[in-house]
Amino acid sequence: MRRRRKQWRCPLVVGIDGSEASLEAVDWAADEAARHEVPLRLLHAAAAGHDASDLVAAASERAAKSAPAVRLSSEVLSEDAASALVGEGRDALALVLGSRGLGGLAGLLLGSVSLAVAARADCPVVVVRGGVEHRHGRFGCVVVGVEDGEGSGRAVDFAFREAHVRGCRLLAVHTWSVPVGNPGPPGLSGYALQALDRPPAQVLADALSGPEQRYPDVPVSSEVVEGPARQALLNAASAADLLVVGARRRHGRVGLQLGLVNHAVLHHAPCPIAVVPQI
Structure with missing residues (x-):
């Protein structure tokens, strides 16, 4: 029982890149963090450093509005997105990702970052797909x-x-x-x-x-x-x-x-x- 309580304190980590799919992942992750009563961590990572403050602020505001009782934190890392997410996943309840990133193909194809993370992470990886009802x-x-x-x-x-x-x-x-x-x-x-x-x-x-x-x-x-x-x-x-x-x-x-x-x-x-x- 003691081990289970410790596990539930691990944060839920959601990757954000400003795409609509990643914002849908933020919504899903906020609800999920509230259900499990765990902190929610927003992570933006890119190999080329750039100002992501507006992107992170918008995602944080969206998460706070969806689940105001959830403890929220965010971080921007200047490294490959898949590697950064896999690293964060070592201490996460789960990693949550959108089905497509910026520049991803429309339709059913999965984004390359989401696929790479799902193949390498040590923790569960949730890819948020489907319509609103799902x-x-x-x-x-x-x-x-x-x-x-x-x-x-x-x-x-x-x-x-x-x-x-x-x-x-x-x-x-x-x-x-x-x-x-x-x-x-x-x-x-x-x-x-x-x-x-x-x-x-x-x-x-x-x-x-x-x-x-x-x-x-x-x-x-x-x-x-x-x-x-x-x-x-x-x-x-x-x-x-x-x-x-x-x-x-x-x-x-x-x-x-x-x-x-x-x-x-x-x-x-x-x-x-x-x-x-x-x-």
């Missing part, structure tokens, strides 16, 4: 993707905590498919073949059992889907306030290497998405 909690649902093994343990914990502080329900999604080149014994369906190894429903039950005991107030439903994970998660996220996915470290590499599913949901999710590293 960014302001109108669906009352957090969705979490559950993998087999240990890749999504921290992500499931994060999702439960989010559902708890929001007072909303949690939907856990696990996908599976028949291994390529392994048709199995004659007469067995795809689901039965998967069950020879480990039943998908058991994967979900094992992943949820611990967090369900720690957060008994969170209503939980689960969904097992045969097919591609990215499509199942994007479908579930269409009626969600937050999508949570895990990210595993690749052996022999520095930092996280985001997989295909991470990339797909970061670029195309209709709601804010949290990438939670499994450290």
Whole structure:
């Protein structure tokens, strides 16, 4: 219990660059800091030094108006934005970023800084995407993707905590498919073949059992889907306030290497998405 109280005092850090997407991230982060009762830290970083006082002042005013009870601080750093944010993330509850920065392409593409931070940070990274209804909690649902093994343990914990502080329900999604080149014994369906190894429903039950005991107030439903994970998660996220996915470290590499599913949901999710590293 003592460790959890200490963790909750860590600030929520939001990156700002003056773009509309980063201001939407400030709004989301201010609400999130209020929910978790943690300080909010605004960070602007750029390799080329310039006067960012007006930019920071405008973002600070916006955050203070949105969440007046939240303790607010700001800082301007003259260094590469992605590196600065990753460094700040070592002592943060989470990093919050806009989906596109200044000069970013319109549409569904994710900004390069947000993608780089999501791939390297030690803490959860939230990329604020979607329309107003998704960014302001109108669906009352957090969705979490559950993998087999240990890749999504921290992500499931994060999702439960989010559902708890929001007072909303949690939907856990696990996908599976028949291994390529392994048709199995004659007469067995795809689901039965998967069950020879480990039943998908058991994967979900094992992943949820611990967090369900720690957060008994969170209503939980689960969904097992045969097919591609990215499509199942994007479908579930269409009626969600937050999508949570895990990210595993690749052996022999520095930092996280985001997989295909991470990339797909970061670029195309209709709601804010949290990438939670499994450290």
